[in-house]
Amino acid sequence: AQSVTQLDSHVSVSEGTPVLLRCNYSSSYSPSLFWYVQHPNKGLQLLLKYTSAATLVKGINGFEAEFKKSETSFHLTKPSAHMSDAAEYFCHMGMRFGAGTRLTVKP
Amino acid sequence: DGGITQSPKYLFRKEGQNVTLSCEQNLNHDAMYWYRQDPGQGLRLIYYSQIVNDFQKGDIAEGYSVSREKKESFPLTVTSAQKNPTAFYLCASTRDSPGQPQHFGDGTRLSIL
Numbered sequence: 001a002q003s004v005t006q007l008d009s010h011v012s013v014s015e016g017t018p019v020l021l022r023c024n025y026s027s028s029y030s031p032s033l034f035w036y037v038q039h040p041n042k043g044l045q046l047l048l049k050y051t052s053a054a055t056l057v058k059g060i061n062g063f064e065a066e067f068k069k070s071e072t073s074f075h076l077t078k079p080s081a082h083m084s085d086a087a088e089y090f091c092h093m094g095m096r097f098g099a100g101t102r103l104t105v106k107p
Numbered sequence: 108d109g110g111i112t113q114s115p116k117y118l119f120r121k122e123g124q125n126v127t128l129s130c131e132q133n134l135n136h137d138a139m140y141w142y143r144q145d146p147g148q149g150l151r152l153i154y155y156s157q158i159v160n161d162f163q164k165g166d167i168a169e170g171y172s173v174s175r176e177k178k179e180s181f182p183l184t185v186t187s188a189q190k191n192p193t194a195f196y197l198c199a200s201t202r203d204s205p206g207q208p209q210h211f212g213d214g215t216r217l218s219i220l
Contacts, residue, residue, distance in 0.1 A: 043211030
């Protein structure tokens with residue numbers, strides 16, 4: 001069975017420092033993986049997608065993610081956090097979503 | 108611009124009442140999905156439909172019903188059998204299969220009166 005696990009329910013960083021949001025997956029075949037961002041009372045917006053091309057994927061707003069098959073991971077990173085990055089982030093595979101990671105950015 | 112429209116944005120349900128949440132898309136997508144979002148639980152799949160006049164139960168279908176009479180529309184009814192309906196409901200679509208990025212509406216927040 002497919003599953004997606006986000007390892008942190010809440011991550012807090014200072015503005016200008018790196019962001020790391022962790023996602024592990026379980027799948028019997030090579031999956032397509034996605035990261036989304038959700039602002040309060042809004043739907044999810046696609047940040048980036050991995051579909052078996054390059055393992056390092058660049059997305060919008062300076063985010064990127066690396067697909068590591070050996071570690072079954074697809075962690076989301078950003079070199080420098082901005083206040084506007086504060087939101088909830090979801091990792092997604094098929095019809096499975098992770099439980100979400102709430103990112104707080106401190107001034 | 109193409110997108111998904113969910114209405115209403117806020118909805119209140121009385122005891123014993125069925126309520127219907129609307130989801131319309133103009134993306135010409137074949138597949139549509141309904142998710143329920145509760146704090147700390149991510150998105151849980153209620154129903155999905157990959158083609159008109161066909162739909163399948165997701166993980167938490169009990170107390171919910173759907174129809175797919177038109178490609179553009181996938182309404183969700185929350186029946187009185189759903190004893191804990193308070194949640195944020197999200198509708199999504201993909202071009203065809205679930206292994207594609209999903210496009211989301213802005214959700215409907217359902218509360219009990």
